[in-house]
Amino acid sequence: MAAHSLTSHSLSSIASSSELRKFDSSNSFLPSAKSRSLVSSFVGNQLAIRQPNPNFVVLRRQSTIMTVTFSLPASKPEGVSADKMPKWSARAIKSFAMGELEARKLKYPNTGTEALLMGILVEGTSQAAKVLRASGVTLFKVRDETINLLGKSDMYFFSPEHPPLTEPAQKALDWAIDQKLKSGEDGEVTVTYLLLGIWEQKESAAHQIMTALGFSDEKAKELSEFMDKDIVLAHHK
Template sequence: MASHALSVLHVLPSASQSCNNSSRRSLSIPLILKSDSLVSCFIGNKVSDRSSNLRYHTLKQRRSTVATVLFSLPTTKPERAASGKAPKWSARAIKSFAMAELEARKLKYPNTGTEALVMGILVEGTSLAAKALRKSGVTLFKVREETVKLLGKSDMYFFSPEHPPLTEPAQRALDWAVEEKLKSGEEDGEITTAHLLLGIWSEKESAGHKIMAELGFDDDKAKGLAKSMNKDIVLNSK
């Protein structure tokens, strides 16, 4: 085939039947090809280096999903956040929240609940709160298992939204963490995963609290975590 200018080939759903699984995952992304080095299972020519561009754009899309929660978390008092007087969330807490949304989507739940927040903390894994959970015997696998037992499985044909909205208990847990930080009177420091976990624990009727209690977390361990908050702030500031 003679070489000429670049063309854009949009992969249509009807053609996906002849492609392998990796091709199907890229259906929504335009494939930029040279006519003399087409990258396609439809034509059978050699794979071009331009396939690396496709991987780059796919990765860029994934990164943009997480970027929406890089600086703050949902609040019922947006005016406080807008004024700049609200304390900031730590990077670990924000990552834990992003992982919580992902866990909710994996289970195909319509909302991000307190149980998902616990899973998010465990997925992030490096915070004082995550270490306290593991020390108490609360692991990611066990929380997932208990979540399905308590809340059940979602319809296999249901697809969660990109950012499953918070349940009311989960939002109250986040607000509790903010308020607790404000009560401390500390001008410096951040709202950490320890604040977040204790916020979940404060919601006695929530799924997250029930699952943590079932797996061995209790009030004494919550008090121990509360005393260690300052250490968590130091770790997050490094």
């Protein structure tokens, strides 16, 4: 009886372990190699391992992309229907995502204008990023100035996955959308709109940092000539 009980317990443990799944780099859940070996050696074909549904994985990936693409938190101007709202360019979306990541790296509770500025520089390929670097505004300098201005966060604090926008950062996004609508131009909202929206927030951390590093109204005016330049560059790639 004791031997029978032990064998039953062992088989029960093996059966339980076969349900374990590990998350691989392709975002699909697969049985571990160890689980496969145990099932083959001790249980044979009595336990069926459920394979992941490939359609579910694809739909999950598409859902994630759609969330990032269409959830940039800009306010919809009054009187503008949802189908008339301009879309953000791929570079602008990536810059925003990198900005959130920079805020998390610094363990800040919010995504501020300074984080959005760093996000633009991390993305690095937009016309806005090129003008910033040519003006002496680099990622490392902005990061240092941010810490000097806002200080270091508590080392034991963990930022949320999507740190909410500060009021100036929200206004920067809203300014970009509003200016795109006022321009009457077709196409997407580029990173240049985002950067100029940040610059327009005169009391923001990013404006102070950009000013300290040599950016000015004259350079902002020059940059405004490239409001839709990212679209032209993208179409010629």
